[in-house]
Amino acid sequence: MASSITLDRIEKRYGALPVIHGIDLQIQPGEFTVFVGPSGCGKSTLLRMIAGLEEISAGEMRIDAARVNETAASKRGIAMVFQSYALYPHMSVYKNLAFGLETAGFKKLQIEERVKKAADILQIEPLLQRKPKALSGGQRQRVAIGRAIVREPKIFLFDEPLSNLDAELRVQMRVELSKLHQRLGSTMIYVTHDQVEAMTMADKIVVLREGRVMQAGRPLDLYNNPANRFVAGFIGSPK
Ligand code: ADP
Ligand code: MG
Numbered sequence: 001m002a003s004s005i006t007l008d009r010i011e012k013r014y015g016a017l018p019v020i021h022g023i024d025l026q027i028q029p030g031e032f033t034v035f036v037g038p039s040g041c042g043k044s045t046l047l048r049m050i051a052g053l054e055e056i057s058a059g060e061m062r063i064d065a066a067r068v069n070e071t072a073a074s075k076r077g078i079a080m081v082f083q084s085y086a087l088y089p090h091m092s093v094y095k096n097l098a099f100g101l102e103t104a105g106f107k108k109l110q111i112e113e114r115v116k117k118a119a120d121i122l123q124i125e126p127l128l129q130r131k132p133k134a135l136s137g138g139q140r141q142r143v144a145i146g147r148a149i150v151r152e153p154k155i156f157l158f159d160e161p162l163s164n165l166d167a168e169l170r171v172q173m174r175v176e177l178s179k180l181h182q183r184l185g186s187t188m189i190y191v192t193h194d195q196v197e198a199m200t201m202a203d204k205i206v207v208l209r210e211g212r213v214m215q216a217g218r219p220l221d222l223y224n225n226p227a228n229r230f231v232a233g234f235i236g237s238p239k
Pocket of ligand 2: 043044045
C-alpha cells in the first residue's frame, strides 16, 4: 500500500523569517523521491512539515485526496527514520522495535510477528537481544529503519540517515535501502546533501535552494537538461 503526496504552495515561516517559499510538488504512490540541496536550504523543514512535526504556515498538503495540514503526525500513516543515535540506549533491539507498537496498543502476538518480519527483512534477527551500544554503526542504522518498518507506514521519510556512517558502509546501506524500497513498494522521501546519493537512489530528484524548488525530475533528465547553472553545478552536469 502506497500513498501519493501533494504539496500546494507550501510555505514555512519561523516567526517573521520565511524559510520555505511556495513549494508545489506531486509525489506519486511508490515513488522514491530525494530532496537534495546545500545545508540550510530547508530540506529538514520541508520533511518535518510532511511528517506533521512542524506546522505548515501556508498552502495545502494532501495525502492521496485528503487534506492533512491539521492531521496529527501519528494519524498520517507516515514513519520517519532518524539517525541511528536516536535509538533507546537502555532497551534491547527487540524492545526498540516493539516499543512504538506497545505504546500504540498493539497486542503482544501482533508485535512479535511484526518485529520478526522487520528483523528478517533487515537481517538483524541475531541482534534482537543486544543493546544498541553493542552494535556497529550499520547495525544501529538497520534498527532505526526497523522501527519505521514495524509500523507498516504508507510513507517513509528519511532525513540524512547515512550521514554519520563511513563511506564504505554508506554505499552498502544505499543499496540496501533501494532493495527495501523495491520490496515494500512504499512511497519514500529521502533527504541528503550528497549529490551521488541523490543520483544513484532517486526515481525523482527535487533540487532545493533557499527554500525554493530549482528543478524536479528524473536524475538523467536533470543531468542532461539542468534548468539553470545552480542545478547543473549541484548535480555535476557538464552543461
Ligand atoms: P537543511 O535541512 O536543508 O539543512 P533546515 O530545514 O534545517 O535546512 O533549515 C532551513 C532554514 O530554516 C535555515 O536557515 C535554518 O536556520 C532555519 N531553521 C530551521 N529550524 C528552525 C527553527 N526551529 N527556528 C528558526 N529557524 C529555523
Ligand atoms: Mg537538515
